[in-house]
Amino acid sequence: MIMTAPVNLRPHSARWLSVLVLAALAGGYLIAAMLPDAGPPVSMLLSLVRLFGLIGAFVLFIDSHGQQANAPDAMLDERQRGERDSAYVRSYQIILGSLFLVLIYTLPAKFFGWRFPDRDAGIDLLSAFAIAGLALPGIILAWRAREDEADLG
Amino acid sequence: MVSENDSPSLHNRLALFRTERGMSRKELAELTQVNPQTIGFLERGTYGPSLELGLKLAAVFGVPVETLFSLTPFQPLASQLRPRQSGDEI
Numbered sequence: 001m002i003m004t005a006p007v008n009l010r011p012h013s014a015r016w017l018s019v020l021v022l023a024a025l026a027g028g029y030l031i032a033a034m035l036p037d038a039g040p041p042v043s044m045l046l047s048l049v050r051l052f053g054l055i056g057a058f059v060l061f062i063d064s065h066g067q068q069a070n071a072p073d074a075m076l077d078e079r080q081r082g083e084r085d086s087a088y089v090r091s092y093q094i095i096l097g098s099l100f101l102v103l104i105y106t107l108p109a110k111f112f113g114w115r116f117p118d119r120d121a122g123i124d125l126l127s128a129f130a131i132a133g134l135a136l137p138g139i140i141l142a143w144r145a146r147e148d149e150a151d152l153g
Numbered sequence: 154m155v156s157e158n159d160s161p162s163l164h165n166r167l168a169l170f171r172t173e174r175g176m177s178r179k180e181l182a183e184l185t186q187v188n189p190q191t192i193g194f195l196e197r198g199t200y201g202p203s204l205e206l207g208l209k210l211a212a213v214f215g216v217p218v219e220t221l222f223s224l225t226p227f228q229p230l231a232s233q234l235r236p237r238q239s240g241d242e243i
Binding site for chain 2: 076077078079080146
């Protein structure tokens with residue numbers, strides 16, 4: 001019942017990385033969506049931030065917390081299955097809640113002529129949600145993990 | 154963390170039995186087919202086991218499940234021994 005993962009971050013390291021990844025995703029994709037006419041230097045900077053967010057999310061995905069979040073039932077004991085399921089429920093609530101916030105924004109935005117995402121910005125937003133959704137269950141498990149138990153598997 | 158199966162009303166003497174047998178958490182985890190971290194969660198009382206896991210743990214120590222788990226707090230060993238010792242003296 002001890003899983004081996006390609007990356008084994010300690011809980012506090014995974015938490016720090018998760019904060020940076022979520023900030024990079026929010027900054028890189030949302031700012032890009034809000035500034036479609038940004039000049040080359042800003043676009044380049046935002047691309048680098050997005051790349052960091054993508055790589056960081058992938059690291060969190062293959063980290064032991066991410067692996068626990070995506071492991072089949074047979075690989076986990078009853079407590080780990082409960083934690084995994086709970087992390088998925090919370091991820092679902094966060095992603096769906098965020099999507100609804102965007103949806104709620106678009107309704108008056110269309111009516112009052114506020115900034116409305118074009119096709120490219122829409123793809124950026126979808127990418128941010130997809131990448132965040134990929135890493136979120138593992139991030140939640142990392143935030144709930146106990147530091148003193150990390151060495152026990 | 155507080156597990157979803159957090160059960161503050163369930164008390165156990167898992168750590169006592171395990172240390173008495175000179176067993177590590179890892180060894181107990183292997184015998185009951187759970188992750189070693191789960192033994193830590195059980196011992197701290199931050200996770201309430203399923204009936205199946207409770208029975209497995211009791212079987213490892215060869216005791217009835219109610220010897221290991223209780224809905225009321227267990228009396229400390231010292232307080233259980235004290236009356237008997239004072240009774241012996243009388």
